[in-house]
């Protein structure tokens with residue numbers, strides 16, 4: 038299984054065009070990718086609302102071009118800290134039906150700098166699309182919330198959690214998710230979905246969340262992967278292996 042659901046192009050702060058990335062994904066045998074460029078944030082170069090139609094149209098053309106070889110999803114990465122600091126309303130969220138999901142960064146508990154989970158849950162409840170947390174180190178970002186409670190909340194509000202290959206704790210050499218066993222254990226009894234990606238910005242050779250997928254598999258929860266029904270239609274119901 039070979040996919041990557043967190044990728045940046047030069048529509049935001051990535052180095053390569055959507056075309057180059059899709060072409061590379063096909064050449065290296067990926068089965069599915071998601072473009073998740075930053076949307077409308079002050080943090081970094083991002084897609085402005087008037088640029089969104091071109092972004093989505095370009096992805097749609099690539100989807101058509103590679104329809105036999107590669108599943109391509111359109112996503113946007115949302116900076117929830119900036120969202121709250123700039124007082125954006127929910128109506129600022131683009132409603133284009135071709136957006137497949139929103140990836141949200143900087144959602145935290147009350148004591149850290151981010152959008153507090155309580156507010157995020159209201160935000161999430163008002164959106165019909167899939168919504169997930171980008172590269173969030175669960176035990177740190179939600180310190181004080183027991184793993185069973187947190188996973189019950191994510192299941193109830195249908196919030197998926199990303200396993201990101203590129204984020205390690207300071208001084209550590211393995212990705213965050215390698216420290217999440219209590220959460221994965223809870224996922225055996227809560228229907229929480231997971232995503233996986235690299236957050237690729239410039240190095241095309243890192244594309245593909247292979248280890249994250251194998252890790253989910255080793256925890257018996259590969260079937261909790263988002264879009265699995267499209268990548269692997271034969272084994273896709275949300276039950277544990």
Ligand SMILES: [Zn+2]
Pocket residue numbers: 043045073114171236
């Ligand atoms: Zn990102």
